[in-house]
Amino acid sequence: MMTPASDTVSYEIVGRTGLIELNNPPVNAASHHLRHGLMQAVRALGVADGVEVIAIYGATRAFIAGADIREFGKTPVEPILPAVCLAIEASDVPVVAIMHGATLGGGLEVALSAHARVALPDLVTGFPEVTLGVIPGAGGTQRAPRLIGVAATLDLATTGRRIMADEAMELGLIDRIVDGPARYAAIAAATEVLKGSLTTRRTGEQPVTPDPDVLAETTRNLAASQSHLFAPHRAAEAVGLSTGPLDKGLARERALFNECLASPQRAGLIHAFFAERAVAKIPEADATPRDIGSLGVVGGGTMGSGIATAGLLAGLPVTLAEQDDDALDRAFGTISRNLDGAVKRGKLGSEARDALLAEDLILTTDLADFARTDLIVEAVFEDMGVKQDIFRRLDAVCKPGAVLASNTSYLDINKLAAVTQRPGDVLGLHFFSPAHVMRLLEVVVADGTAAEVTATGFALARKLRKVAVRSGVCDGFIGNRILAHYRKAADYMVVDGASPQQVDRALETFGFAMGPFAVSDLAGLDIGWATRKRLAPTRDPAERYVAVADRICERGWFGRKTGQGFYLYGKERPVPNPEIARIIEDERTKASVTPRSFEDQEIVDRYMIAMISEAARVLGDGIAQRPIDIDAVFLFGYGFPRFRGGPMHYADTIGAAALIDRIEAYAAEDAFFWQVPPLLRHLASTGQTFADLNKGA
Numbered sequence: 123m124m125t126p127a128s129d130t131v132s133y134e135i136v137g138r139t140g141l142i143e144l145n146n147p148p149v150n151a152a153s154h155h156l157r158h159g160l161m162q163a164v165r166a167l168g169v170a171d172g173v174e175v176i177a178i179y180g181a182t183r184a185f186i187a188g189a190d191i192r193e194f195g196k197t198p199v200e201p202i203l204p205a206v207c208l209a210i211e212a213s214d215v216p217v218v219a220i221m222h223g224a225t226l227g228g229g230l231e232v233a234l235s236a237h238a239r240v241a242l243p244d245l246v247t248g249f250p251e252v253t254l255g256v257i258p259g260a261g262g263t264q265r266a267p268r269l270i271g272v273a274a275t276l277d278l279a280t281t282g283r284r285i286m287a288d289e290a291m292e293l294g295l296i297d298r299i300v301d302g303p304a305r306y307a308a309i310a311a312a313t314e315v316l317k318g319s320l321t322t323r324r325t326g327e328q329p330v331t332p333d334p335d336v337l338a339e340t341t342r343n344l345a346a347s348q349s350h351l352f353a354p355h356r357a358a359e360a361v362g363l364s365t366g367p368l369d370k371g372l373a374r375e376r377a378l379f380n381e382c383l384a385s386p387q388r389a390g391l392i393h394a395f396f397a398e399r400a401v402a403k404i405p406e407a408d409a410t411p412r413d414i415g416s417l418g419v420v421g422g423g424t425m426g427s428g429i430a431t432a433g434l435l436a437g438l439p440v441t442l443a444e445q446d447d448d449a450l451d452r453a454f455g456t457i458s459r460n461l462d463g464a465v466k467r468g469k470l471g472s473e474a475r476d477a478l479l480a481e482d483l484i485l486t487t488d489l490a491d492f493a494r495t496d497l498i499v500e501a502v503f504e505d506m507g508v509k510q511d512i513f514r515r516l517d518a519v520c521k522p523g524a525v526l527a528s529n530t531s532y533l534d535i536n537k538l539a540a541v542t543q544r545p546g547d548v549l550g551l552h553f554f555s556p557a558h559v560m561r562l563l564e565v566v567v568a569d570g571t572a573a574e575v576t577a578t579g580f581a582l583a584r585k586l587r588k589v590a591v592r593s594g595v596c597d598g599f600i601g602n603r604i605l606a607h608y609r610k611a612a613d614y615m616v617v618d619g620a621s622p623q624q625v626d627r628a629l630e631t632f633g634f635a636m637g638p639f640a641v642s643d644l645a646g647l648d649i650g651w652a653t654r655k656r657l658a659p660t661r662d663p664a665e666r667y668v669a670v671a672d673r674i675c676e677r678g679w680f681g682r683k684t685g686q687g688f689y690l691y692g693k694e695r696p697v698p699n700p701e702i703a704r705i706i707e708d709e710r711t712k713a714s715v716t717p718r719s720f721e722d723q724e725i726v727d728r729y730m731i732a733m734i735s736e737a738a739r740v741l742g743d744g745i746a747q748r749p750i751d752i753d754a755v756f757l758f759g760y761g762f763p764r765f766r767g768g769p770m771h772y773a774d775t776i777g778a779a780a781l782i783d784r785i786e787a788y789a790a791e792d793a794f795f796w797q798v799p800p801l802l803r804h805l806a807s808t809g810q811t812f813a814d815l816n817k818g819a
């Protein structure tokens with residue numbers, strides 16, 4: 123009979139075996155009740171009459187997915203995980219851990235403190251702590267080297283790489299792999315221990331061989347490639363100490379873990395982890411999505427081909443339509459190259475690639491071939507008339523219940539829905555380039571979009587392994603609307619005296635994958651040019667306008683694809699285009715601007731505050747549901763530094779009142795651009811943060 127040790131842990135005695143069952147759904151996070159119960163159970167079974175071996179297993183789909191990261195940043199509640207691990211390791215009755223499903227971070231640390239480890243084939247293990255801004259804090263950096271050596275531990279602990287059962291076995295992290303339900307495996311493993319056919323020993327008592335060369339190399343590599351991150355360096359330092367006495371190493375590991383816990387990067391990275399999951403909480407979550415067994419794409423340009431590639435990689439048969447055979451040939455070439463890239467990255471075998479192209483991809487010039495397709499994404503040129511024409515034609519040929527989506531980056535989905543007889547089936551699915559790689563998908567919900575169609579957009583994103591974020595309709599939706607605003611701040615700074623390279627460098631040092639001018643070159647300067655031309659008739663004359671990018675485009679320079687833009691391409695690495703300085707100089711003269719110098723910090727401040735301001739307006743207008751949705755858009759679609767958590771999370775580190783002070787100071791030079799968003803005023807006057815608006819997410 124099971125005896126409860128806490129509300130998430132129970133134990134029982136079967137013959138000479140003490141079984142401990144962990145049951146903290148969904149993933150057995152090592153929250154306070156689990157730690158407490160595990161400690162109680164180990165102690166109780168350690169002194170129970172006739173118990174000669176203890177086996178621990180999970181009743182959920184995981185052994186233990188790690189520490190409960192919702193507890194980070196709060197006052198720790200005893201027993202802390204290191205104490206639980208010490209108690210397990212010290213037990214005179216041998217303990218065997220059944221590692222299955224997610225056995226990550228603190229979960230692996232519990233298993234390492236056991237005296238033998240048996241895995242089920244579904245095991246996923248490793249030390250993902252650095253991806254959350256911390257390091258293993260319950261002995262992982264000290265015990266793992268005693269089983270798998272310093273080099274392999276350094277690899278796992280500094281990269282956060284997750285490994286499967288086979289690799290864990292090869293490394294020596296586990297003793298054997300067995301089949302069957304976790305409880306049976308626990309009973310079987312315990313029997314083997316009793317028979318002596320599964321050896322037990324204390325990990326902490328095993329010798330460890332120093333590896334100074336590999337330690338020095340890792341430290342050097344981290345300094346070169348991860349200098350902006352806090353945790354990986356501390357993880358390496360902790361692993362380096364594992365060759366000394368265990369107690370000293372454990373104490374130092376704990377101190378380093380606590381330093382990481384207190385760092386703003388930990389808060390940012392954990393916010394990013396939850397952002398990825400929070401975005402799925404939408405008002406339509408209870409609606410039943412329609413079945414998506416096939417995908418259609420209209421348009422075989424970069425975006426259309428990328429979307430088709432994403433569908434193929436997710437196992438969906440794809441039909442792609444273009445105007446003529448030449449365009450279809452080009453699309454086929456792009457999709458083949460995209461799939462080749464997936465083969466190179468090890469995501470796909472070359473035979474599977476050939477099969478996808480031969481069997482799952484249909485190319486057509488006739489929209490009538492979409493008659494049986496479940497969901498069709500239009501990805502043609504950004505022109506309302508052209509897109510409306512496509513929607514009319516799709517409406518005529520698609521089966522009832524088919525979902526009609528537009529990949530437009532800016533245009534009004536309501537106007538597309540209006541030309542069909544089925545506005546409820548129409549929505550925006552805004553992919554980001556390259557569409558088979560970038561994880562963000564904005565699901566744009568129009569006035570008449572049916573709830574189950576929105577739910578279908580989210581279901582498709584799950585299938586494609588993308589992060590879907592719900593957006594309302596406005597010019598540019600969440601991401602591009604905010605981008606259009608803060609991008610202007612970068613242009614203003616360039617005319618006022620900073621160079622594009624300085625702006626890029628300052629923002630890359632802040633943590634962006636690429637600066638805004640390098641991004642424009644990559645995306646193609648013609649894209650922004652087309653948008654500016656489209657919006658020109660509605661531009662307010664009071665708004666400051668910077669024509670530098672227009673002047674560049676007029677020369678036929680569209681960035682990377684033409685070899686020239688803000689930078690020159692073709693050499694090993696891009697170099698600043700000397701002509702740009704002259705164009706900027708002309709613009710300064712025309713606008714009678716006397717250039718001044720900018721500190722890098724001022725560049726970051728102006729750029730970020732412009733971003734936060736427009737984001738606050740997007741929220742205030744109800745285009746984004748919550749601040750955390752905006753964070754997800756920027757983390758997964760715009761190269762925002764993950765360790766900073768997203769623009770709204772970052773805004774909270776400055777505070778609403780301080781943000782308002784800055785905007786008002788900037789407004790002295792340009793009151794049109796720098797306006798305080800009403801939502802920010804509301805937060806300041808009520809003492810709230812953006813995080814408060816996420817409550818319930």
Ligand code: 3H9
Nearest residue numbers: 151187188189190191203224226227228250258259260399
């Ligand atoms: C650590 O262990 C530090 C120690 O070394 C030191 C201690 C002293 N805590 O992802 P899913 C929630 S650091 C709290 O959708 P999946 C998650 O938010 C930790 N909650 O499912 C979601 O909640 P909701 C090291 C957690 O099947 C629900 O569980 N461990 C945690 O796609 C389902 O999650 C890690 O870094 C957690 N640790 O993937 C592992 N984990 O339903 C982090 C999950 O309310 N976790 N939740 O949205 C993962 O990688 C994935 O969640 C996992 C399952 C692979 C486990």
